Amino acid sequence: xxxxDYLQKKGVGAIQAQxxxxxxxxxKPSAVKPSSxxxxxxxxxxTTLVSKATVARRSTSSASTxxxxxxxxxxxxxxxxxxxxxxxxxSSDDSDTDQLLxxxxxxxxxxxxxxxxxxxxxxxxxxxxxxxxxxxxxIVQVIEIVSQNYIPEExxxxxxxxxNGLLRRLRRALVQGSLANxxxxxxxxNETIKRLRxxxxxxxxxxxxxxxxxxLVERILTQVYxxxxxxxxxxxxxxxxxxxxxxxxxLPRLISKIFAETRLKSDQTFVDLGSGVGNVVLQAxxxxxxxxxxxxxxxxxxxxxxxxxxxxxxRCRLWGLAPGKTRLxxxxxxxxxxxxxxxxxxxxxxxxxxxFTPELNNKLVNYFxxxxxxxxxxxxKSFVPPGHRIQARNLNSPINLLSVKEKQYWSDSVSWTNAxxxxxxxxxxxxx
Numbered sequence: 001x002x003x004x005d006y007l008q009k010k011g012v013g014a015i016q017a018q019x020x021x022x023x024x025x026x027x028k029p030s031a032v033k034p035s036s037x038x039x040x041x042x043x044x045x046x047t048t049l050v051s052k053a054t055v056a057r058r059s060t061s062s063a064s065t066x067x068x069x070x071x072x073x074x075x076x077x078x079x080x081x082x083x084x085x086x087x088x089x090x091s092s093d094d095s096d097t098d099q100l101l102x103x104x105x106x107x108x109x110x111x112x113x114x115x116x117x118x119x120x121x122x123x124x125x126x127x128x129x130x131x132x133x134x135x136x137x138x139i140v141q142v143i144e145i146v147s148q149n150y151i152p153e154e155x156x157x158x159x160x161x162x163x164n165g166l167l168r169r170l171r172r173a174l175v176q177g178s179l180a181n182x183x184x185x186x187x188x189x190n191e192t193i194k195r196l197r198x199x200x201x202x203x204x205x206x207x208x209x210x211x212x213x214x215x216l217v218e219r220i221l222t223q224v225y226x227x228x229x230x231x232x233x234x235x236x237x238x239x240x241x242x243x244x245x246x247x248x249x250x251l252p253r254l255i256s257k258i259f260a261e262t263r264l265k266s267d268q269t270f271v272d273l274g275s276g277v278g279n280v281v282l283q284a285x286x287x288x289x290x291x292x293x294x295x296x297x298x299x300x301x302x303x304x305x306x307x308x309x310x311x312x313x314x315r316c317r318l319w320g321l322a323p324g325k326t327r328l329x330x331x332x333x334x335x336x337x338x339x340x341x342x343x344x345x346x347x348x349x350x351x352x353x354x355x356f357t358p359e360l361n362n363k364l365v366n367y368f369x370x371x372x373x374x375x376x377x378x379x380x381k382s383f384v385p386p387g388h389r390i391q392a393r394n395l396n397s398p399i400n401l402l403s404v405k406e407k408q409y410w411s412d413s414v415s416w417t418n419a420x421x422x423x424x425x426x427x428x429x430x431x432x
Contacts, residue, residue, distance in 0.1 A: 001082075135181070140170050143189055151196065152205040158192055166192070212321075217287045218252050221279065223315050228307040229277050235300040236277070249276060252351060254413035255283050258350070261407065261425060262376045267325065268347035271295075271363075273333045276425075278305035278326075280350060282312045285324040292326050292343050295333040302330045334363055340409050343367060346375055354380040368398045368428060375428045377402070382424040390432070392424050402426040 019106025144167055147159035159166045166189055173181035196202050229236075264270060266289035272280045284292040296302050305328050316323050333339045343349065349371070353361055365383055377383070384404045394400065404426045411418050 008103045013015060033325075054072050058255040059404070069240055101288045136374055137225065139169065139186070143167060143170070145216055145219055146193075149213060150202055150205065152201050154349055155192075155196060155201065191420060212287055214253070214256050214287070217256070217283065220286060220312075220319060220321075221252060221283060223306055224282065224311045225279070228311050229304050232304060235304070248352065249415040250277055250350075250373060252279075252283060252413065254409050255280050256287060256432055257409070258423075258425075259284065259288055259348075262348045262378065264290060264348050266290050269293070269342065270348050270350070271339070271346045271347055272350045272352075273339070274352055274356075275305065275328065276301050276352075278308045278328055281328065282308060282323075283371055286312075286321065289322075289324045291349075293329070293339070293346075294327070295331065295336055295339045297330075297332045298312075299330070302328070318359055340370075342365075344370055349375065349377045351377065354414075356381070365398045368401060371428050373428055373430060377426045377428070378423060379426070380421070380423050382406070383426060384424075399430050400432060401430055403429045 008119055127357075143159065145155055146165070151159065157165065160168075161184065162168060168183055169188075170182060170185040173179075173185060194203075264284070267288050268288075270281075270284040270288070270290050270292045270296040272284075272292075275281050275296045276298075278294055278296075281292045281294035285291055294305065296305060309326055312323075312326070327338075327342075329336050329338055351364065353364070361381065361383065368377065368383075371377075384399045384402055390400050401403055404424055407423050407425060408420060409423060410420045413420065
């Protein structure tokens, strides 16, 4: 089970880039009860935060995405129309009335406080399959993320007040299938964001932040993954069992825990040996703001990692983020000169060696000699055997330089199993 499959299962985001079905707006008599819409989460749109994974400062930044009301395009086979109301209903192959709606989601605020952000066209759609891309829920999820991360505390009730807050109104409109009420909520959101941007409330709030919350990090990573890896995820299953080229992913919450335990900082260097499609490399650059490197030998994974890196940079700009520098290397980390050099200055090195052969793990041990003092090596299998003691016969072994701590991860932390497990943090300590 891959990262995106896990997110779909847990409800973090149900997004697929293929087989999207269009949600139609049809004219129906007012006596007809509106159809209800399923509620689920999806990918967010475009917002504005200013950060270097911690938050950078920009006095005129807008913290959120205004959404412009759509201008419907219609085509109808009937010229006579009864008194009617607009409702949202599922598309049908034999329907003779189509009316697509476009939302325009604003992108980042420009330098001038008076300048209007560029809009992004956003079509209202709903899939026939329940696990497809749901832009209506996506819009609501984006607004929720904005309210949690961009809005000053004194203004948050405008969004999350239980009886008549903006989020409550939008969700009620989805349940009722009321397009008019949904558009009214979007209009209110745009007006609120514009007011808070122009009076400086949003920029002052962003100046007070010192870190990105994990839900925002996960949201952006989900956007990137769903647009690049998920439609091509079958290519990752093309590997040989029992070889070193077996694919598996560490999920964001475990990675965030590892960052905290190693105390990785924005002025340090992170390296992922066997980086797959680049998830962890991007998370380190986004969540911590550090220089982040990855190396992968599987060419299909490398192709997807490069797609992710490109989409990641675009998404960060649209959310107003300035992540740390990322660098993805194709090839074996045992043969790459670039990786050999960067390991000399690395502060934290991640090695997902769960499926590595013993031969490869033994070769990796020799690289520890050249790592700097205090470098932390995180692995799923310990490089130091249980009960290891320094003796005359192993006096020159590189593993004698490592001080190891065993840690535990809980369920839903890795892609290949729902069960918990152990991982290890080894610190290079030449004084041992």
